Amino acid sequence: MRPLLARLARQLIRWRLAGSSPASLLALGEGKLLKSFHRAARCSPAYRTLLAEAGIDPALIRTPQDFRDQCPVLDKAMTFKRFGARELLAEDIKTRDLASVLTSSGHGGGGFALGLSTRAQLKDTAFTIDLGLDLAFDTDRRRTLLINCLPMGVTFQSDAVCVANVSVREDMACALVNQVGDLFEQIVLCGDPLFLKKVCDHSQDIGLDWRRHRLNVIVGEETFTESFRDYLAGVLGIDPDDPGSGMIGSSMGVGELGLNLFNETRETVALRRACARDPQLRERLLGPTSASMPVPTFMVYSPLRTSVEILYADDNGNGDLVVTLLDPAVPLPLLRYKTGDRARFVSPAQLKQLADAIAPGYLPPALPIIALHGRSKDQLPGGGHVDTFKEALYGSPEIARQLSGAHRISGAANGLCWQVQAARGAEMNLPELTSRLGQEIAPRLPDTPLTVTCMAYDEFPHGKTIDYERKFVYWLTSEQ
Secondary structure (H helix, E strand, C coil), rough: HHHHHHHHHHHHHHHHHHCCCCCCHHHHHHHHHHHHHHHHHHCCCHHHHHHHCCCCCHCCCCCCHHHHHHHCCCCCCCCCCCHHHHCCCCCCCCCCHHEEEECCCCCCCCCCEEEEEHHHHHHHHHHHHHHHHHHHHHCCCEEEEEEEECCCCCCCCCCCCCCECCCCCHHHHHHHHHHHHHCCEEEEEEEHHHHHHHHHHHCCCCCCHHCCCCCEEEEEECCCCCCHHHHHHHHCCCCCCCCCCCCEEEEEEEEEEEEEEEEHHHHHHHHHHHHHHCCCHHHHCCCHHHCCCCCCCCEEECCCCCEEECCCCCCCEEEEEEEEEECCCCCCCCCCCEEEEEEECCHHHHHCCCCHHHCCCCCCCCCCCCEEEHHHEEEEECCCCCHHHHHCCCCCHHHHCCCEEEEEEEEECEEEEEEEEEECCCHHHHHHHHHHHHHHHHHCCCCCCCEEEECHHHHHHCCCCCCCCCCCEEECCCCC
């Protein structure tokens, strides 16, 4: 698509979204669901086998509710561990039409899953990415440099912004800001939390003045806390509570399904920060037990691209996140695919009722929202959560500056053990760092016995040589 036509198309989508509601968009998405199912049942050898084993006759799946009530829920073990790529690949996709392969991180265990894209899909990828960037950062109005620091070969295609794919090289990322940042009206920095911490540390070591530029950040790969958002904001000169400032927002993808399936917006960031400040608001929105848990990440999704279900929900509506892609030409049809995350739906009507408590003049997004609680495996014994420790790690910017960001939680007979890696050069401050971290975490887990140890960089035994190419393991049970 030519640049001018692409920009006009994005403006038209903006206009349509402004006049839409989550309910109307969900209804449109429902119309695509059965087409995706019947195409998978017809074209995927692996899916045909799974349906036959479940005793499902595709001809009897006539409504979206039939699909949700009867069709099997898939996961990595049922698909990639059992079937080869030839059985998973849809028969209406030819091998010569495949243009890219992306592996999952392997972080969830059970080996790697694959995401395949065709050449036709890649032609649309740039437009999809540019639309998301424009909705989040007004990239059609501002000349933009996007510095992509994501690992594992994750790259961006764009026709609207200038992209630098530097992977996990903090020196290259900072050099780009210094040398070409002034050519652009804004910079979008993209990476995972642990590496973005390293970028911030390096930039402070070399005296990089981020405040010369308008900065935005896309955070991927894992969940993060509001204390981490505040830490990034302080280093990069961003005010998360000012709509006129840059934005720090998260994006969630699944390697075998696609990038940016869910993302934060300014409205959802405001909602999360309001819930972090006001436990009563959080309880009114998410239920009485929410006050004892970390604030979830509120994210929107496009129901024209994905169908979302929450299965096996508890009394507060929190359950397993299940996704079905609605793309009629996806090479690997993965229907009702369990991502391994915990989430719940957020009611637009409830947001409207609570608007005054969230922010003056607050308007909910036009897209539907989920509250993401992170990976199911991030839940700790006794009801705690990995994000509780992440929140404490960045509770004091002064202390966080002296840490690498890496830490390990492990189960012990008398409670939990928390080992934290200090930054290089902070060895003389280990007793003080240990004491301060203990003060930060204790009020957050008052009923859990804890042992806290801050260790010198080279003495930290877990991922001692962090390469930032793999997701870091923060939680380890005593059985593992």
